[in-house]
Amino acid sequence: MVSTFALRLLLGLTLSWLALGVQAYTPPPQSNDDFQQWLQTFKQKAASEGISPATLEQAFAGVRLNKRVLELDRRQPEFTRTFWQYFDSAITDWRVENGRKLYRKYRTRLHEVTEQYGVPARFIIALWGMETNYGGYTGNTPIIESLATLSYDPRRSGFFQKQLIAALTIVEQGHVAPDQMRGSWAGAMGQCQFMPTNYLKYAVDADNSGNVDLWNSLDDVFHSMGHFLQELGWERGENWGREIALPEDFDYSLADGKTQRSLQAWSKMGLTLADGRKLPQEAMQAALLLPYDHRGPAFLVYDNFHVIKRWNQSDNYALAVGHLADRIVGRAPLSKSPPKNDEALSHQQTRELQERLGAAGLAVGPVDGVIGSKTREALRRYQKKQNLPADGYPSYRMLEILRKRQGD
DSSP states (O other), X not given: OOOXXXXXXXXXXXXXXXXXXXXXXXXXXXXXXXXXXXXXXXXXHHHHTTOOHHHHHHXXXXXXXXXXXXXXXXXXXXXOOOHHHXXXXXXXXHHHHHHHHHHHHTHHHHHHHHHHHOOOHHHXXXXXXXXXTTTTOOOOEEHHHHHHHHHHSGGGHHHHHHHHHHHHHHHHTTSSOXXXXXXXXXSOBTXXXXXXXXXXXXXXXXXXXXXXXXXXXXXXXXXXXXXXXXXXXXXXXXXXXXXXXXXXXXXXXXXXXEEEEEHHHHHHTTOEETTSOOOOOOSOEEEEEOXXXXXXOEEEEOHHXXXXXXXXXXXXXXXXXXXXXXXXXXXXXXXOOOOTTOOOOBHHHHHHHHHHHHHTTOOOSXXXXXXOHHHHXXXXXXXXXXXXXXOOOOOHHHHHHHHXXXXX
C-alpha cells in the first residue's frame, strides 16, 4: 500500500481511534440532492472569501456526493498491524533498490535542496518513496469532489471546508486545472501528497514556471518537501536516529520514545550500536524507542525523528522513513527479524487482554479495546510478577501467556 499524506497528517487523530477499534461515526442520512443544496450555500461562502464565479463554475462542474469517499472515511479496520507487518510492507527490496537508483539519478538536483533547506537528499527520496512510490501513484480521486463531500459530511466539516477553500484558491491562482487536480480520497495531492493548505504554505515554484506543479515538476516536488521539513524544524547536520542494542535486564520503562538523555548517559546504561560498537561521542540528546516487544529492534531517536513525525504522527512511519533513507545510502538492514508468532491483536482481543489483566488484580482503566498508558503499565507490572521481560507491549503472544497462566 502506498502511504498517503492525508491518511496520516490531516486525519492522524481519526486514524488513531479507527486503528484501535473505536466505534465508527454513524452519519445522518445523506443524498446527492441534499449535497447539491449544501453546495449552493458553500459557493456563497467561497465567493465571500475571494473565489471568482468563473473558478466556482469550473471547479464544481459535474461534482456529486462521492459515496466511495464517505465509505473510505468511515472504514473501521478490525486489526491493527504490528511493527513488523507495517515495516516489511514499507521497506521492500523494490523500494530500497529504486530509491538508490533515483538518489543517484537526481543527486545534483537534490544537492541544491540540501544546500537551501538543510535536508539531506536521502530523506527527500525516502519520503517520496513512502508517499507515492517515487511518484508512481499519486491517487486518482477528483480533489474538489472529495473535499466537497467531506466538507458536507458534518463530522469534520470545518476542517475540510478550509481545505476546500484552499484547493479552490490553488485553482484560482492558476497552478492546476480542476480536472487535473487528482489525489487521495482525503484530499492529498501530488508526488509529495500535500494537503491544499500545505500546498499554499509550503509548495515552491522551484523551476520558475510561474506555477507550482507537484504532479509533474520534480524540482517543485523536491524543493517543496525540503521547504516543508525545514519549516517543521529540521536540524541541519543531524541524523534521525540509529538502531541500538540493549543490555540484559534493561529497564524497558525508559523506552517511552519521549524522555531524552545524552548519548553519553545512554552509553553509561550499557547501550551500544546494534553491531556492538560504542555509541558515538556526540553532544546530542536522544530518546529510546521500542516499536515492538523485547524481541524487536530498539532505536535511539533524535530531534529530526520528531520532525518526520510532524509530517506523519506514526512512530512506525517515521522509523520506516529514517531506515529507508539509511538503506538508500547503503547502510545495513535491521539486526532483528520478525518472530514466527508475529500476529496482530483484534479490537476484541485487545479487550480480552485488558479484562485478563483486570482479573489479575491490575488496574487498566476502561476496558475499551484501546491501548493506553494504564494498560501498558498494568501489563508491565504483570510481566514483572511473572518474571517476563517487562516491555509493556500488548501482543498476541502476551494474550496467549495470560490465557495459559489463567487456566484457559
